[in-house]
Amino acid sequence: MKAILHLAWKSLQNRKATALLTILTVAISVTLLLGVERVRTQAKASFANTISGTDLIVGSRAGSVNLLLYSVFRIGNATNNIDWKSYQEITSHRAVKWAIPISLGDSHRGFRVIGTTGDYFEHYKYGKKQPLNFDQGLPFAGLFETVIGAEVARKLNYKLGDEIIIAHGISDKSFNRHDNLPFKVVGILAPTGTPVDRSVHVSLEAIEAIHVGWESGARLGPTPEAKVLLQQQFKPKQITAFMVGxxxxxxxxxxxxxxxTYSKEPLSAIMPGIALHELWQMMSIAEQALLIVSGFVVIAGLLGMLSSLLTSLNERRREMAILRATGARPSHIFFLLISEATFLTALGILLGTIMLYGLLFLAQPFILTHFGMYIEITPLNIYELTLLAVVQVAGILVGIIPAIRAYQHSLSDGMTIKI
Structure with a gap:
C-alpha cells in the first residue's frame, strides 16, 4: 500500500499542470462552500448579538420586524412617533426597571443620528450582555455635544474635539443641514460589530433645539444661534421608540x-429575541439558496476532477499496461487511481481552507463597513469539518469511476494502442 501511495504521488508530480488545475477547481469549490456557511452562521450570530438584555422594544403600531429594523438596525423609519407623556407614563410602571428613549430622523454624512439620554450608554447591551464602552472621551453632557460610534470615527477620521454638522432627514444635502449648530465630539465608543458603530448619538434636548424653526421637515424660519439656544430649556415632545428593561x-x-392595549395612542411592544427570529426566518429562503448554490459548485468541482481523471486515464493506458507487465495486479491499478483522487481532493480541501481564511482576513473590514456584520475568524467548527469530510469522501467516490475502468482494461489493451 505504501508503494502504491508513493507511486500515486509521483504520478501526480509528473502531471503537474493537470493536477494543479484539478486541485484549484476543488479548492475554489471548498472555499465557496465554507465561505457561504461561515457567512450564514456569522450573519445569524451578528443579528442575534445586536441587542441583548432588553426585554421589550416599544414603538408606534407596526409590524414587529419593521419596529426592530428601525429601532435596532437603523433601517427605515417609523410610521408615527410616540408622545413623550406616553413614554413617561409607561416607564413609570412598577414593572419597568430602566428605559432608553431614542429619536431618529436626522443623519450625518450617511450615518444615522440617534437622539437619546445617558441611560443609553448605561443600559444598552449587545452580544452576551456586553455593555457599551468608550474608546475615548465620555458621554455627552452639554446641549451640542455628541458621542460617535467606532465606524463613524474611523471612516470620517474624527477625533475628540472635532465639530460635525447634522442634516435633517436621511439624505445629507446642503439645503437641509443645521449649519449654524455644530456638535462637538466628546466621546468615541469602542467597536461593537453592531449598528451602534455607525451611529451618531446626541441628547433628546439637542434634537429639539436644532429643529427650532422647522416644521414637518421644512425650514419655516431662521434657527437661533447656539448661544441663544443654550439659554433655553428644552424638553422632548416626541420620540421614535424606546427600549425597556x-x-x-x-x-x-x-x-x-x-x-x-394602551388607550391614549396605538403602540406596539415586541420582544427582541422573537422579532429577530422572525427576521431571520424571512431571510431563510436566501440562506437556503446560498447553500444550494454552494453545493452545486462543489459538485461541479468534483465533476471537473472526474473529467480530468477520465481524460488522463485514456492517455495513460500504455502506462497502466507497463505497470501490469511489471507485476502490478488489477487491484493495484484500482487503488492507484483511488489514491490519486484522494490526494487531489485532500490538497484541494487544504488549499480551499487556506484561501477561505485569506479571504476572510481581507474581506472582514469591508463587510463590517458596508454591511455592519462582523465575521469572526475562528477555527473550523465540527459542522464545517463534517462538510470537508463529506467532500473528501465524495472525491474518493468520484475516483472509483476511472479506477473501475482502469481495472477492467486488459494488458493487451494498453500494449496495442495505435499512435
Whole structure:
C-alpha cells in the first residue's frame, strides 16, 4: 500500500499542470462552500448579538420586524412617533426597571443620528450582555455635544474635539443641514460589530433645539444661534421608540399586553429575541439558496476532477499496461487511481481552507463597513469539518469511476494502442 501511495504521488508530480488545475477547481469549490456557511452562521450570530438584555422594544403600531429594523438596525423609519407623556407614563410602571428613549430622523454624512439620554450608554447591551464602552472621551453632557460610534470615527477620521454638522432627514444635502449648530465630539465608543458603530448619538434636548424653526421637515424660519439656544430649556415632545428593561422576566407578557392595549395612542411592544427570529426566518429562503448554490459548485468541482481523471486515464493506458507487465495486479491499478483522487481532493480541501481564511482576513473590514456584520475568524467548527469530510469522501467516490475502468482494461489493451 505504501508503494502504491508513493507511486500515486509521483504520478501526480509528473502531471503537474493537470493536477494543479484539478486541485484549484476543488479548492475554489471548498472555499465557496465554507465561505457561504461561515457567512450564514456569522450573519445569524451578528443579528442575534445586536441587542441583548432588553426585554421589550416599544414603538408606534407596526409590524414587529419593521419596529426592530428601525429601532435596532437603523433601517427605515417609523410610521408615527410616540408622545413623550406616553413614554413617561409607561416607564413609570412598577414593572419597568430602566428605559432608553431614542429619536431618529436626522443623519450625518450617511450615518444615522440617534437622539437619546445617558441611560443609553448605561443600559444598552449587545452580544452576551456586553455593555457599551468608550474608546475615548465620555458621554455627552452639554446641549451640542455628541458621542460617535467606532465606524463613524474611523471612516470620517474624527477625533475628540472635532465639530460635525447634522442634516435633517436621511439624505445629507446642503439645503437641509443645521449649519449654524455644530456638535462637538466628546466621546468615541469602542467597536461593537453592531449598528451602534455607525451611529451618531446626541441628547433628546439637542434634537429639539436644532429643529427650532422647522416644521414637518421644512425650514419655516431662521434657527437661533447656539448661544441663544443654550439659554433655553428644552424638553422632548416626541420620540421614535424606546427600549425597556424589567425588574422581572415574569412581568414581560403583562407589560407587553398593557402597552399593546394602551388607550391614549396605538403602540406596539415586541420582544427582541422573537422579532429577530422572525427576521431571520424571512431571510431563510436566501440562506437556503446560498447553500444550494454552494453545493452545486462543489459538485461541479468534483465533476471537473472526474473529467480530468477520465481524460488522463485514456492517455495513460500504455502506462497502466507497463505497470501490469511489471507485476502490478488489477487491484493495484484500482487503488492507484483511488489514491490519486484522494490526494487531489485532500490538497484541494487544504488549499480551499487556506484561501477561505485569506479571504476572510481581507474581506472582514469591508463587510463590517458596508454591511455592519462582523465575521469572526475562528477555527473550523465540527459542522464545517463534517462538510470537508463529506467532500473528501465524495472525491474518493468520484475516483472509483476511472479506477473501475482502469481495472477492467486488459494488458493487451494498453500494449496495442495505435499512435
Amino acid at each position: 424589567l425588574n422581572s422576566k415574569i412581568q414581560t407578557f403583562a407589560l407587553q399586553r398593557y402597552i399593546n
